[in-house]
Amino acid sequence: MKRREFAKLSGLGVSAALLPAGLLTGRRVSAEDLLSPWLDVALKKRLADVALNAAKSKGATYADVRIGRYLRQYLFTRENKVQNIVNSESYGIGIRVIANGTWGFASTNEMSAESIARCAAEAVDMAKANAEIQLEPVVLAPQKGFGEKTWKTPIKKNAFEIPVKEKIDLLMEVNGAAMKNGASFVTSNLFFVNEQKYFASTDGSYIDQDIHRMWPTFTVSAVNKQTGRFKSRDALSAPIGMGYEYLSDNPAEKIVIPNGPTTYRYAYNMIEDATAAALQAKEKLSAKSVPAGKYDMILDPSNLGLTIHESVGHPLELDRVLGYEANLAGTSFATMEKLKSKNFQYGSKIVNLRADKIQPNTMGLVGYDDEGVPGKQWDLVKNGILVNFQATRDQVHLLGEKESQGCSFAESWDSVQFQRMPNVSLQPGLDKYSIHDMIKDTEKGIYILGRGSSSIDQQRYNFQFSGQLFYEIKNGAIVGMLDDVAYQSNTQEFWNSCARICDKDDYRLFGTFFDGKGQPGQVSAVSHGCPTTRFNGVNVINTGRKI
Structure with missing residues (x-):
């Protein structure tokens, strides 16, 4: 990705610039667009068959197709300000083949039958070109086809259905709790990912999957104004394969350590953790330096x-x-x-x-x-x-x-x-x-x-x-x-x-x-x-x- 494209996509937000560039590819969309329907399963199957048939007709002995729509929402705040909100959508098809005992791959985001068939032919051409230098043929373990299958991450609340304002309000409350308890600086972030993936292969599988992941996190810093020293504490949250219930179904299941911190299992109180983080960051300023x-x-x-x-x-x-x-x-x-x-x-x-x-x-x-x-x-x-x-x-x-x-x-x-x-x-x-x-x-x-x-x-x-x-x-x-x-x-x-x-x-x-x-x-x-x-x-x- 060129620097100009990256800057445009990230909205010049410093926090967004810290993410891997690949996660910010795709077109900017509204939060509402993240909930819009895409291709139905029947159409995905027809397009997949176009790719599989084209690959076989060009000489592929095996082919698989991944039709994907990747949705991402990232929210960044600092103290009492919203730094950036990124909503992105990326979609297209990737076609992988074996021809002459060698892998080939090509992809396109032009979702017409003609462009998909052309993409499959390109994958086969790549495999045949690679075969000229391949020393040993690909040995593919057998895998039975499953026919038409669907699978979804078992979530209770789709994070993309939660209004952006509600999420920002949470982050502002997180930041406020940290500042109230002695933090000098605080940044907080929410990351949400939805992968809508369709897989098909010449083995006979047609698999539609809907996968959700999320990560709430923050960094709290405390500064000693006399010495200029500072200490930070990051969130103790886990990035997780759940819906928004990870944040909203509280009280969280806690593990409390005597004279120590509190940690969480399968639900997370972000405000409570930020409060503790501010106090602990301050305590770190006067903590004993460890003897080796x-x-x-x-x-x-x-x-x-x-x-x-x-x-x-x-x-x-x-x-x-x-x-x-x-x-x-x-x-x-x-x-x-x-x-x-x-x-x-x-x-x-x-x-x-x-x-x-x-x-x-x-x-x-x-x-x-x-x-x-x-x-x-x-x-x-x-x-x-x-x-x-x-x-x-x-x-x-x-x-x-x-x-x-x-x-x-x-x-x-x-x-x-x-x-x-x-x-x-x-x-x-x-x-x-x-x-x-x-x-x-x-x-x-x-x-x-x-x-x-x-x-x-x-x-x-x-x-x-x-x-x-x-x-x-x-x-x-x-x-x-x-x-x-x-x-x-x-x-x-x-x-x-x-x-x-x-x-x-x-x-x-x-x-x-x-x-x-x-x-x-x-x-x-x-x-x-x-x-x-x-x-x-x-x-x-x-x-x-x-x-």
Whole structure:
């Protein structure tokens, strides 16, 4: 996207400019346009058949079609001002084929039968051209056709049906609560996405899906006017695969920590969290700077979710393992040899990490992936042992499997689908065990909440993570707030130091709206679930002032 086009689309809003450019493509529309009907299912099927028939007539041995309409609404505020409101719509068709044993792809937003047939022919021409340099033919795992199917995210309230004024009023109330309680600055945002996706293939599937995701978030900052120092605290919300009920069906289910913060499950009180954030940002200004050393780390899901994403989700993507992402994002320490050994100790025996495309309320929840494969669950790490990777239809034969894991995703209709991370989650402990129990059982530790800065090497092995809130634990009790905390480890050492996991009653979701991958780059949304978890003897460094 050219700079001029981006500036026009984002309305020169600073907050919008921070989003990945791909999420702002499409035409600007009104909020009312986001609710207007589009192509009916019968017409989508006719257009899909035009593409499939044209591709086969040109020599394709396989073809799939994705007809998509992507709706997005982003609202940005700062203190008592609305900075920007972005409503965008993008639609078109992407056609992927195999011809002469090689992939080809083309797309168009001209939704006539003639332009679609021409687009299919272009995809086949591309495949045949690629076949000249292809060393091995594509091996596609078999997938039965499902006929005509529909699937929808099970939402109670469509966020696009909520008036913009009501959403802005909420953000203004969030900002006001933060300012009233000592914040010097506050920005708050609401992100809503609706993907209306239709998939068809020569396997015989015609699948219509309606997918919803949302993310309420903010950043609160407090300034010490005498010293000029400032501290911030971001929202502890989770981006989530739900409707507006995530915000409106309160009171939220709370998890209250003695002498610590409050977190939420499957409903979120944004005003209450902003109030706490202002008070905590002020408290951080006078918090004790952490002495470096070894600590038992108690990680809240709002913090551990990112560590799971970087140290488990990414290194177990098969294309990264095979080196296909080396040019952009690196490779993986978790090689095929480690998987084949069947005894690689990824973590301690209580560590069970699962890939999942069917868990409710997650952002990776779909009925079918972008290859028409139904959602499923499978183990990545079982009782600490590496047992599998994440793969798509043209990859699973490398794992000796005959069925795709359903990991295919494309950011938009004009992006080719490829292997993307499913939800990857740490399973709860089996014994009844709460965060209160965990704190009581810890002699020298640090309790960390929220996502902070992070760094990890290109093999997803050596890393450093920080957070939003840090609480010192001594002799089984929280004794005060800390600052300047970051923990360092490597993936295998870290997960093998996992000593205790809370039970299912503490299980919560975290994740990201903007997981980047690929060239050209694409983003996807993914959730990571886990309970609060303790890791023993982790190295902590001081990232700030001298003590």
